[in-house]
Amino acid sequence: MSPAEGRRLSAATLRQMTEADLPAVLAIERSTFPLDAWSEGMLRGELADQPRTRHYVVAVAGDEIVGYAGLAAAADQADVQTIAVLAGHQRSGIGSAMLTELLAEAARRGVTAVFLEVRADNPPAQAMYERFGFERIGLRRDYYDDGTDAIMMMRSLNGQGDDRNG
Template sequence: MTSAATLRQMTVGDLPAVLAIERSTFPFDAWSEGMLRGELADQPRTRHYIVAVADGGEVVGYAGLAAAGDQADVQTIAVSADRQRAGIGSAMLRALLDEATRRGAEAVFLEVRADNPPAQTMYERFGFERIGLRREYYDDGTDAIMMMRKLDEAENADG
C-alpha cells in the first residue's frame, strides 16, 4: 500500500481500465486484450499480476511478473500519467520483487525502453543492473535495455 493507492491482484474485470492505461502509456506496442487475458489465465501458476487502486476505486496502475524455476521476469509496469512520480510504480515493483522471492527466484530480469530514463532510474534504485541491449526490440524501433537483479537474503532484507 502507498499513500496514493492500494495494491491487489488483477482480475479480468480490471482489463478495461488496464487496457486504457496500457494504450496511453505504450502507444506503439500496447498489449492486446487477448495477450493480457492469456497472462491472467496463467495466474497463479507462472504469473502474478497486480493493480494499484486509488481511494475512489479507480485503477491507476498495473504490473506483472512471470516466474518459473529460479528466474522471474518483470513483464510490465505502468502508472496513469496523472499519477506518476507518486511512488505507485515503486510500490508495485517492490510487490513483484517480494513475489519473486516468495516463489524462490534467484534473479529478476526485465527490458526497459532506452528512451525511458525515469523507468531506468527507478529500476537502478532497486538494484537492477544493465546486462545488455536488444536493438530495435520495440515495435517503433526503440532499443530495449536488459536489466537484472539478483535476489539474495541481504538484498531481500534491504529492499
C-alpha cells in the same frame, strides 16, 4: 493471496489483478504504450497463467485503477513483464510499490534472478530500476515496435525476501 492484497500506499492500494480489471488496464496500457500496447488477448493470456507462473497487481486510488504490474516466474528466474502508471499518478511511489510487490513475490517463489527490458528512451524508468538494484546486462536493438532499443537489466535476489527500494 499475497501480501499485496489491501496494501495501502500514499496514493493507492495494491490488489491482485482480475479479468474484471481488463477494461481499465487496457486503457492504461494504450495510453502508456501507444506504439506497442498489449492486446486484450495477450493480457487475458497472462491472467490465465495466474497464479501458476504469473503474478499481476493493480493499484487503485479511490475507485480508479491507476496502475498495474506483472511478473512471470519459472524455476529460479523471473521477468518483470510490465509496469504502468497513469501519467497523472506517476512519480507518486505507485510504480515503486508495485515493483516492490513483484520482487517480494519473486522471493516467495524462490527466484534468484529477476530480469526485465526497459525502453532506452525512458530514463525515469531506468533510474527506478537502478534504485532497486537492477544492473544493465545488455541491449536489444530495435526491440520495440517503433524501433526503440531495449536495455536488458537483471537483479539477483539473496533469497531472504530482499525488497529494498533504494
